[in-house]
Amino acid sequence: MKINPSPPIEWRFSQRAQQLQSSFIREILKITQRPEIISFAGGLPSPATFPVEKMQAAFDKVLANNGKVALQYGPTDGYLPLRQWIADSLSIEGSTISPEQILMTSGSQQALDLLGKVLIDEGSRVLVETPSYLGALQAFSVYRPQFASVDTDDEGLVPDSVTPLADGARLLYALPNFQNPTGRSLSVARRLELVETCARHGLPLIEDDPYGALSYNGAPSPKMLNMNPDGVIYMGSFSKVLTPGIRLGYVVAPLPLARRLELAKQAADLHTSQLTQMVVHEVVKDGFLEQHIPSIRQLYGDQCQAMLAALETHFPAGVSWTRPQGGMFIWVTLPQHIDAMQLLDEAIANKVAFVPGAPFYANTPETNTLRLSFVTVPPERIREGVAILGRLIKAKM
Amino acid sequence: MKINPSPPIEWRFSQRAQQLQSSFIREILKITQRPEIISFAGGLPSPATFPVEKMQAAFDKVLANNGKVALQYGPTDGYLPLRQWIADSLSIEGSTISPEQILMTSGSQQALDLLGKVLIDEGSRVLVETPSYLGALQAFSVYRPQFASVDTDDEGLVPDSVTPLADGARLLYALPNFQNPTGRSLSVARRLELVETCARHGLPLIEDDPYGALSYNGAPSPKMLNMNPDGVIYMGSFSKVLTPGIRLGYVVAPLPLARRLELAKQAADLHTSQLTQMVVHEVVKDGFLEQHIPSIRQLYGDQCQAMLAALETHFPAGVSWTRPQGGMFIWVTLPQHIDAMQLLDEAIANKVAFVPGAPFYANTPETNTLRLSFVTVPPERIREGVAILGRLIKAKM
Missing domain, CATH: 3.40.640.10 (Type I PLP-dependent aspartate aminotransferase-like (Major domain))
Incomplete structure (x- = not known):
């Protein structure tokens, strides 16, 4: 049962819908999820830290003891x-x-x-x-x-x-x-x-x-x-x-x-x-988190140190970066003439990804900045990826 | 570490936040969840229909086989x-x-x-x-x-x-x-x-x-x-x-x-x-739903019939109601001079609850309407509750 064909709707969206833009990061992630790419672009926590068995046991227990309430x-x-x-x-x-x-x-x-x-x-x-x-x-x-x-x-x-x-x-x-x-x-x-x-x-x-x-x-x-x-x-x-x-x-x-x-x-x-x-x-x-969180800290802290050491080795003078005491990200500031968006294109061609800094600015962006995440990349791949980035940056100095 | 006391914030909410009202139904539900009340006010499905064990087995299987993806x-x-x-x-x-x-x-x-x-x-x-x-x-x-x-x-x-x-x-x-x-x-x-x-x-x-x-x-x-x-x-x-x-x-x-x-x-x-x-x-x-849904239909259909029969027995002439072929609700129209909101107060005093119809109108409400749900109430309690409502309505005719 169908109606006769009618002209397609001319969609009229709200003014606020016209503000909607896809997160640049989520767009990059689509490209960089290919396994051959060393991706520092992610903002995702490392799945190595997920307490899967603990969660599974808790789902079992709650559903067994209190399923009708949990599902209402x-x-x-x-x-x-x-x-x-x-x-x-x-x-x-x-x-x-x-x-x-x-x-x-x-x-x-x-x-x-x-x-x-x-x-x-x-x-x-x-x-x-x-x-x-x-x-x-x-x-x-x-x-x-x-x-x-x-x-x-x-x-x-x-x-x-x-x-x-x-x-x-x-x-x-x-x-x-x-x-x-x-x-x-x-x-x-x-x-x-x-x-x-x-x-x-x-x-x-x-x-x-x-x-x-x-x-x-x-x-x-x-x-x-x-x-x-x-x-x-x-x-x-x-x-x-x-x-x-x-x-x-x-x-x-x-x-x-x-x-x-x-x-x-x-x-x-x-x-x-x-x-x-x-x-x-x-x-x-x-008190599970008190036992669990230290293992996340250890993993991320070690990988952060690996990245900081690699940056020290491979990035040229004139590039600076933050030295986080926790969390998931390092922020890099390149010399002013280097556009991180252009650098990203070259990096992806060389199988490395990161997030350019510009989308993080509400108003005037600093186009020579970028964000690196180290949490889902093992140390040897961190060194490899940072070395590639360092080479690309040096070529622009 | 605290700052010196400062005057409380004078909250300035957005214009749209000033439109926000709590759902009248959710407010009624807070009153009517007491077990002594026969509540036709709910819009909740019957927990008797929840396939708890099926859900539990599926959580187990997904977490065991694919936990890191499911939790990312x-x-x-x-x-x-x-x-x-x-x-x-x-x-x-x-x-x-x-x-x-x-x-x-x-x-x-x-x-x-x-x-x-x-x-x-x-x-x-x-x-x-x-x-x-x-x-x-x-x-x-x-x-x-x-x-x-x-x-x-x-x-x-x-x-x-x-x-x-x-x-x-x-x-x-x-x-x-x-x-x-x-x-x-x-x-x-x-x-x-x-x-x-x-x-x-x-x-x-x-x-x-x-x-x-x-x-x-x-x-x-x-x-x-x-x-x-x-x-x-x-x-x-x-x-x-x-x-x-x-x-x-x-x-x-x-x-x-x-x-x-x-x-x-x-x-x-x-x-x-x-x-x-x-x-x-x-x-x-x-294909689980094809086996499962008939049991929900049966339960709700039987309870709907019980309520329709009770309405026929206990509600006076001059009151009309819908005869649904499915779903969870019956809609009752009282004589115009009866205000369902007032009736609700009396009903709650007599341990029966329903939802007055007025909040369902975008513009001019018909204040002599009300909604009854039969899905979470067993037939004998349906008959009991409808009899009480019928008595309260008759007293107003």
């Missing part, structure tokens, strides 16, 4: 025992976080989308680091803000540069630990200064923290959340410490905002998988 | 074998659906959100049935459209009433099979007429079909998708035929729209759980 619709804010566990683990340094402040999300990307939805009108000023996390720029862009880029240096975001932009802005988005893309961390003094500056201006400060637990020496950094729970919105994720494919993150917000985020989540997808939340609670509740 | 980040559009399976199952009546047209979503509620995001600007005209599914009204409202209510009668939506509203409208949203909230289905002749009317006006037609498989006599209804795959957007879900807690749905769209939806999904939450998609594929690929 659940509350929008999330599974209470898991929210309680998160609240307890964040209630440190004299501040108390309540489960009511926590909304479980489908990965922390969804928290970015919900925050954009609830806080950004067309033309709203939104403050981001220079450079900033691409996924956040993408999520916020949908709501058509005016991005204002806040200065950064080797210690990360410069709090002083927030002041002239703060009044009337809707939010400041910061990734203080082992930032994506630079690998930089914000010093403790700067955290305090930043939290104070934002509080003084009534500016909501988003602390996105997917990598905080991946400090190579194991030392935790103080959270801005605990410095001012009434003004800081904290985002966490199980993607980098457990596994990303299950899509489980959370956002911690002061109550008036938490309530709005919950309503936005209800309209967006009702709730995040009950089963996944119950399984993750089963996995983490007895 | 995945493609935004979804797990290809599952999209192929869906495409094959929808390629009927001479139309071919390709996996490229299919985007996997976190429940079909997310498809509603993404469609709203991509198709609706502030003030866009959006056509909905009278009454319509509350979750769709909620999802679309965020994007601040002007809703236009299309007339319905006992055969569902009246295609003629679309014509004067079609030009310039952004979409028509219809739920043609066992509609939530009315339980009504659109006749085949009307489906053809509606698809033709929309095609003639270049109006995208959304066919939301969560209940189509739940026809009590097992007879499938022709899909509007197959009548015009270039103009119809089809939404499906595993919530009602498998389990809702895993949050897995999908949207099938003409390619230009499918591509935009994929970009919107990427910004919204990157992708839906790989693991869940692989597990559902494992469960459905060898």
Whole structure:
């Protein structure tokens, strides 16, 4: 049963849909997933770190003991025992976080989308680091803000540069630990200064923290959340410490905002998988992460050292890079005349890939920058790939 | 480490956040989950129908055989074998659906959100049935459209009433099979007429079909998708035929729209759980649903009959109701002077709950309507609850 042929629809998309662009990284990944390519382009955690058997046992246990509940619709804010566990683990340094402040999300990307939805009108000023996390720029862009880029240096975001932009802005988005893309961390003094500056201006400060637990020496950094729970919105994720494919993150917000985020989540997808939340609670509740995370730190730390050593050996004078103390990324700055996008074409022809830095800038890009990830590449391939890149760069000096 | 106390943030929410309201149903559910209440308010499928052991075996198998892939980040559009399976199952009546047209979503509620995001600007005209599914009204409202209510009668939506509203409208949203909230289905002749009317006006037609498989006599209804795959957007879900807690749905769209939806999904939450998609594929690929769905039809059909018989016995003349051939809901129309919201208060005092009809209207509500769900209540409790409601209604006649 078909109707007579009719002219095709002339699609009329919303103005916000016209902002939508595919993440440049996801486009690169399609090319670079071929096995012959040494890819430093990924932002994916190493599957070697996934506790598959532990997850399998937890799925078994939850489905066997509590299957009908796990498979039924659940509350929008999330599974209470898991929210309680998160609240307890964040209630440190004299501040108390309540489960009511926590909304479980489908990965922390969804928290970015919900925050954009609830806080950004067309033309709203939104403050981001220079450079900033691409996924956040993408999520916020949908709501058509005016991005204002806040200065950064080797210690990360410069709090002083927030002041002239703060009044009337809707939010400041910061990734203080082992930032994506630079690998930089914000010093403790700067955290305090930043939290104070934002509080003084009534500016909501988003602390996105997917990598905080991946400090190579194991030392935790103080959270801005605990410095001012009434003004800081904290985002966490199980993607980098457990596994990303299950899509489980959370956002911690002061109550008036938490309530709005919950309503936005209800309209967006009702709730995040009950089963996944119950399984993750089963996995983490007895301290598994404390045993598991050190093995991730060790792996990433060793591969980071291998890459730093290779950069030292193969990259010419005039090229600089960050020296991360944790996380998944190194940020390279080439001499100004070298365009990383052009370099990428040559690198791919030579079977090496990375991500050019330009897409990470909300406004004016620095085209001579690039991001390297070392987490999914074994040391000998890291050395090989960095040597090839070094040769290509030297040819342009 | 804390900063000095600062004044609390004066939250400034986006205009769209000010539209956000909690679903009235979810609020009622909080009250009515007490076990002493006979609740006809739910929209939840019966957990008795959840194939827990089948799901458990599939999680085991996928994690054992393919755990590292299942737990890693995945493609935004979804797990290809599952999209192929869906495409094959929808390629009927001479139309071919390709996996490229299919985007996997976190429940079909997310498809509603993404469609709203991509198709609706502030003030866009959006056509909905009278009454319509509350979750769709909620999802679309965020994007601040002007809703236009299309007339319905006992055969569902009246295609003629679309014509004067079609030009310039952004979409028509219809739920043609066992509609939530009315339980009504659109006749085949009307489906053809509606698809033709929309095609003639270049109006995208959304066919939301969560209940189509739940026809009590097992007879499938022709899909509007197959009548015009270039103009119809089809939404499906595993919530009602498998389990809702895993949050897995999908949207099938003409390619230009499918591509935009994929970009919107990427910004919204990157992708839906790989693991869940692989597990559902494992469960459905060898025809499990064909064995499983008849047991759901039987259960819901029997309980529907029990409720219809009880309504016949206990409700007074002057009250009318729908006689669904499938799905989960019966729609009751009281005499005009009876307000269902007031009746609900009395009903809850007498330990019975239902959902008043008013929230299902985009514009002017009919306050003398209500929705009854029979799927999670055993027949003897159905009779008991309907008798109590009948007594309360009679007292108002």
